[in-house]
Amino acid sequence: MAGNTFGKLLQITTFGESHGASIGGILDGVPSGLSIDIESIQSELDRRRPGTSQLTTARKEHDIVEIFSGIIKNEDESLITTGTPVGFGIQNNDAKSKDYSYLKNAYRPSHADYTYEAKYGLRDIRGGGRSSARETACRVVGGAIAKQLLFAASKVEISAYVERVHDISVPFPPAYFERSVIDENIVRCPSKDIADRMIQRIEDVKNTGDTVGGSIVVVAKNVPSGWGEPVFDKLEADLAKALMSIPAVKGIEVGSGFSGTLMKGSEHNDAFRTDKVGKVNTETNRSGGIQGGISNGEEIVLRIGFKPVSTIKKEQNTVNRDSEEMKIIGKGRHDPCVLPRAVPIVEAMVALVLGDHLLRQRSARL
Amino acid sequence: MAGNTFGKLLQITTFGESHGASIGGILDGVPSGLSIDIESIQSELDRRRPGTSQLTTARKEHDIVEIFSGIIKNEDESLITTGTPVGFGIQNNDAKSKDYSYLKNAYRPSHADYTYEAKYGLRDIRGGGRSSARETACRVVGGAIAKQLLFAASKVEISAYVERVHDISVPFPPAYFERSVIDENIVRCPSKDIADRMIQRIEDVKNTGDTVGGSIVVVAKNVPSGWGEPVFDKLEADLAKALMSIPAVKGIEVGSGFSGTLMKGSEHNDAFRTDKVGKVNTETNRSGGIQGGISNGEEIVLRIGFKPVSTIKKEQNTVNRDSEEMKIIGKGRHDPCVLPRAVPIVEAMVALVLGDHLLRQRSARL
Amino acid sequence: MAGNTFGKLLQITTFGESHGASIGGILDGVPSGLSIDIESIQSELDRRRPGTSQLTTARKEHDIVEIFSGIIKNEDESLITTGTPVGFGIQNNDAKSKDYSYLKNAYRPSHADYTYEAKYGLRDIRGGGRSSARETACRVVGGAIAKQLLFAASKVEISAYVERVHDISVPFPPAYFERSVIDENIVRCPSKDIADRMIQRIEDVKNTGDTVGGSIVVVAKNVPSGWGEPVFDKLEADLAKALMSIPAVKGIEVGSGFSGTLMKGSEHNDAFRTDKVGKVNTETNRSGGIQGGISNGEEIVLRIGFKPVSTIKKEQNTVNRDSEEMKIIGKGRHDPCVLPRAVPIVEAMVALVLGDHLLRQRSARL
Amino acid sequence: MAGNTFGKLLQITTFGESHGASIGGILDGVPSGLSIDIESIQSELDRRRPGTSQLTTARKEHDIVEIFSGIIKNEDESLITTGTPVGFGIQNNDAKSKDYSYLKNAYRPSHADYTYEAKYGLRDIRGGGRSSARETACRVVGGAIAKQLLFAASKVEISAYVERVHDISVPFPPAYFERSVIDENIVRCPSKDIADRMIQRIEDVKNTGDTVGGSIVVVAKNVPSGWGEPVFDKLEADLAKALMSIPAVKGIEVGSGFSGTLMKGSEHNDAFRTDKVGKVNTETNRSGGIQGGISNGEEIVLRIGFKPVSTIKKEQNTVNRDSEEMKIIGKGRHDPCVLPRAVPIVEAMVALVLGDHLLRQRSARL
Secondary structure (H helix, E strand, O other), X not given: OOOOEEOOOOEEEEEOOOOOOEEEEEEEOOOEOOEEOHHHHHHHHHHHOOOOOXXXXXXXXXXXXXXXXXXXXXXXOOEEEOOOOEEEEEEOOOOOHXXXXXXXXXOOOOOOHHHHHHHHOOOOOHHHHHHOHHHHHHHHHHHHHHHHHHHHHHOOEEEEEEEEEOOEEOOOOOOOOOHHHHOOOOOOOOOHHHHHXXXXXXXXXXXXXOOEOEEEEEEEEOOOOOOOEOOOEOHHHHXXXXXXXXXXXXXXXXXXXXXXXXXXXXXXXXXXXXXXXXXXXXXXXXXXXXXXXXXXXXXXXXXXXXXXXXXXXXXXXXXXXXXXXXXXXXXXXXXXXXXXXXXXXXXXXXXXXXXXXXXXXXXXXX | OOOOEEOOOOEEEEEOOOOOOXXXXXXXXXXXXXXXXXXXXXXXXXXXXXXXXXXXXXXXXXXXXXXXOOEEEOOOOOXXXXXXXXXXXXXXXXXXXXXXXXXOOEOOOOOOHHHHHHHHOOOOOHHHHHHXXXXXXXXXXXXXXXXXXXXXXXXXXXXXEEEEEOOEEOOOOOOOOOHHHHOOOOOOOOOHHHHHHHHHHHHHHHHOOOOEOEEEEEEXXXXXXXXXXXXXXXXXHXXXXXXXXXXXXXXXXXXXXXXXXXXXXXXXXXXXXXXXXXXXXXOOOOOOOEEOOEEOOXXXXXXXXXOOOOOOOOEEEEEXXXXXXXXXXXXXXXXXXOHHHXXXXXXXXXXXXXXHHHXXXXXXXX | OOOOEEOOOOEEEEEOOOOOOEEEEEEEOOOEOOEEOHHHHHHHHHHHOOOOOOOOOOOXXXXXXXXXXXXXXXXOOOEEEOOOXXXXXXXXXXXXXXXXXXXXXXXXXXXXXXXXXXXXOOOOOHXXXXXXXXXXXHHHHHHHHHHHHHHHHHOOEEEEEEEEEOOEXXXXXXXXXXXXXXXXXXXXXOOHHHHHHHHHHHHHHHHOOOOEOEEEEEEXXXXXXXXXXXXXXXXXXXXXXXXXXXXXXXXXXXXXHHHHOOOEHHHHOOOEEEOOOOOEEEOOOOOOOEEOOEEOOOOEEEEEEEOOOOOOOOEEEEEEOOOOEEEEEOOOOOOOOOHHHHHHHHHHHHHHHHXXXXXXXXXXXX | XXXXXXXXXXXXXXXXXXXXXXXXXXXXXXXXXXEEOHHHHHHHHHHHOOOOOOOOOOOOOOOOEEEOOOEEEOOOOOEEXXXXXXXXXXXXXXXXXXXXXXXXXXXXXXXXXXXXXXXXOOOOOHHHHHHOHHHHHHHHHHHHHHHHHHHHHHOOEEEEEEEEEOOEEOOOOOOOOOHHHHOOOOOOOOOHHHHHHHHHHHHHHHHOOOOEOEEEEEEEEOOOOOOOEOOOEOHHHHHHHHHHOOOOEEEEEEOOHHHHOOOEHHHHOOOEEEOOOOOEEEOOOOOOOEEOOEEOOOOEEEEXXXXXXXXXXXXXXXXXXXXXXXXXXXOOOOOOOOHHHHHHXXXXXXXXXXXXXXXXXXXXXX
16 A cells, blocks of 8 residues: 555565666465466566667566465476565666766656655656666566466456557558567567568667657457446456556557547447357457456456656756756666567566466455 | 455545445544535545536435444534544435346346356346445545545645546646636636536447446646655555456556656656745656656646447347346446546545545655 | 454454443354354353443443444345345443543553553543453454354354463363353353352452452364464464453464473374374364464364453552553442453454364365 | 455555565665664664574574665765665574474474464474564664654653563563563563562473463553544554564453452443643543544553463373374473563554554545
8 A cells, every 4th residue: 555566366566666776576365276487477577678679778687587475386497486475686787876866856758867866855867767668577477477377267368569659650450460479679569561671660769869668459258248447446447457557658559549439329339249159259359358457368468658768868957956057967878779678578567467366356256 | 354445544435335225334543633615525436426417427326424323523513523433325226126026137238247147146237236336435425535535634625527438538637626627618628618528428338228438537636755655555556456347447557657668768757846835746657646656746637538438228138047148238327437426436536545544644654 | 453353264353342332243154054153142142241240340340242333134034144244233332431530640660551541642541442452342243253154164163261360260171161061150161060169269358359360261162184374374373362362362272282291292292193083183282283383183272371360459559641640440340350251252262263274274275 | 365464554564574585574664854863773684683682592592673765875874764775684603403303293282283283384494484473573673663653753652572482470560661571580580579470480480391481561652543443443452462473472452351240330431631731631540542443642551461381391192193192392492481582572563553553644634
């Protein structure tokens, strides 16, 4: 309730600043008996890690996850959860604090410098402190375990991809793509042609010291009907909170989203039908897999809009702590576009929400 | 945590089905010493009430709020909160259950009939039961008290309006309008000309048995800088959850929203400056009043997209409980467009979130 | 989190003052499909109701529970839960506010008058307001539903009795007694002889304008092994909180309690053994059915100590709002001993805790 | 809500098993601007650490706390909180897992072996895993920070001592003692003579392979009136939960406790009076500093009963995983009496509760 905990039954709490000793977290509520693949957790972290392509900051975050508790070895050396909290940490190895001394008195526009000081009366100026997107690495660790839980319990799979960078968009509607397809290129767009254009755009913008945003689509498949808790903890409400808590997110759409608001009811409704084996499904999926706050068995589909990165290598107007107007130019190593690295973060947050509701649904019926 | 409670320090819990004896709720965490204007609470409820114009369902919900606790009379007969929970109820007077018997076996497309049964194994078929938007009346009561708290403590005011119905939109960007302007017409759009066109569109669509959606803008002014709790309970994250939990919402935007994702960083950043009296503010407000999850003192600006109402008076394909395909036609009295009545609901949810963070901010500093 | 909500998955929130319009609550998280016996709920309320014997206050609380939501009729007119929140209320019919006007400026010793004003800056002086034990009626309603859940799901039964009044105690160790035995006499002690002595003592004390306390034992049987959530939400920890939140409680013991602290480890340990059908159990039950925070399948046994009622008909020293010393004498109708009426309250709080952990245990394993 | 988180606004979450890589936790909600004395935190840990006297297990837990986040250096190198979560860890250095292999199939009587398996289907057999009292080291770290918060904000101080070991008790009623007095002897009893007798008793019992329990008194002074949240989060209710969640606790008393239940109301009530400077206080303190769930400004006084340690070096009856009866003898290094080391744990849990309510009280009034 103090702001750094998320979830009700599957519950993650995180700590850590960009340039402190380490970041980490505790994932509580993981059921016992879940086989854990550590490499899979690390591979999710690697997807988020900067410095892996020319599109991302050169900052070297080694980002090796260490797990401290909640998982033991079976006799065959495989790993299994015990039901107790999973504590984990990631060292901060490349914390060049000196890069940030010039920020001591200046507030970077559209960053959290000003607001953290307004709230707390002081701030850790090194790399944005707690407001740095570095904290999302902990979400990725928690989300990776949630993914393993979801697949083991219900075959649920979650996949996100970059749909649009600046004004370059894929021409097809949201759909589920395998990770092998998405990770084929460094921008994580499932269309190779569009990916090439996106990469070129990011390069061009980067060369002018500027940044771009765009949108990510995330799809969860095999979610059983019945997940979600009306009236406040509706599945889409919890997903919206989870996704809106990711740095730089400015918009969320479920299913048909804003374009659906231009339709008439007769155009928008998803008619029910039965498939060959008699299972109920819907002809269309404008509901995005959720009706009345509860999953209906169709794919869960969301779109997330990310603003352009705030740190630009251009002179900007700002003020200092004494409310004096001044100029500032971004330094350090920053991404010209966060979307490729945000893909695993989006998936992680969706996994944490679905994992929570997987468990919550167990109490719905006598 | 069981789904019908919202907020951490200012906390609302609601109950009630569309056709049960009554609906109601408990608002806990209201500080003591707050003067309460009951008429103002009732007037918010009246704004949400159906049957007040030709745009809304003819269902007569009298919707008189009764307050049972948490408020006492001063010696001058004025009302004041005691710090104990405010219990309240609203009778269900016009519950014509017979209207819904035909739904016993059928699932209405894009309603919650199917998903409630998937979750609970049974459902209250009368008027949608708990999934009915009738439950939002309780949110309006809680939000009305939160508004009084916000104004008394910090002069915060919240105002929402209908920005777009179907494809008819106001031509100006989001801004704060006084309620007197907004409530001047039955569609709650602050532009009289556009309002007239919206009303005509709703009438036209209604006459064909169809429905439309659109978008609502909500603006909160005078929110001090410093509200919001990173990293998960960011102000925009809690707002997104609050708004996405309203029935029929499919999209949420903060500040620049999706259109901001088409800008470059140099175009999107909000430069800091000082005003005549030396107070820091920003030249633009693409952040929508929130940076890094914390309010920055600018207006908080959100856009909410509502899908068209699911109940249409046209034949649709669906299935029954035995998974047999069948046809269904909507009966009863339903709104062709929910947006005018959703305005006070949107305001209420924003007020509940801001009221919660007003109190949470009191613990930020030693 | 604002103080009037209890439980995680089975969650009760209550409202109401002694002399307001009504008291009530919301029980959220009740699973769907539970058959509900309303008469059984009312009968629990009747056990708590004052005015039923010469031992209790003559205040007439009719205490008829009304249920507003969350329960529907089956075709055979039987009642069943829908999984949505159960809202309920109890009218305050006999609220003689005038009795309390003399308290406007005085703080009754060992009551909550002084502390409520210290906390909130004002208080509802009528009958103690929210601090009145009247609010426990709502706990009894919630607990009665929890009991029905526990029995339907796991055959769990909970029974409390008065073990001691003042210094008159039953001579046997804690054990499970049927309600029919306990309710045979007005003091709710399962030993007729001791009950007679207790009644006489209460009468004697009442005649001098004084009051007495004592202890209650509560036993839950058929609780399966595995309930409880280490390390903070241990079953005994949640039970201790639940019971210590009842007005007038000053002490809690689990199993062997304080007398167990006088034993050596070799005397206190509960040796495991198997019964005839091979089921593991323990030779003794000094653990009180809980080990390491988790139920072990034995009877759960607790003792609760209640102080004497604070309202006495004798002159006492106190101060007024202006911190002036003064004298006060209790007026109105009050119990000389709360224990008989506290029996159903104790059972209710235990039921709410166990019902919560019944549901929480469902998420323990993959 | 998954069991390893405690508190609402000041919130601790812990992880870690006795023989895993490390234990640790996250303290969220610490206000910004609090000066932190790391040595003071470490000194609390040292008080809990085993191997420091002949009364405790020889197990060497070095127990050096590392703090990872939430605290930065001022320009003068002093430390200050930032308002972000404080992550911390303690390495497990002396984890001799081999000691526990004999427990693979056996359930130690009155330990949590059986119940963890009943709950989770498996368990970490090394040293009790999560059920080990080793986890309490994390509570001590969190509590040490809470103490610094409480003193800085309100001069609150908390002090516990061993009142009784087995049947050897101090002859005086609960009172506040300075730590310097309490820590003068290894049993942490403020009476030297009684302490000597306690130490002798523990030695004698240890020599027979047996163990003893006893009671601890804890007193908090300078707690302002007004802390505590009726009706469920009463101050004594939250304290009872906090203390009952400590391993081996079987009983809790507030103020007069069970002995108070033998008094009449006229004997038990705490009369109000004013002191020389006109401040209201009470003649006696049978309420233990709490009335109606809210602190009244007097000393908060609690007694906690600890059962004898379960691990004894004597043969006991038990069963194995196959429900076969067998014999077991305790091995390894264990305390013959936990009370001296439990003193800082008790203080920590009281500090966490009071720190939480310090913050919660800030929202009580407009």
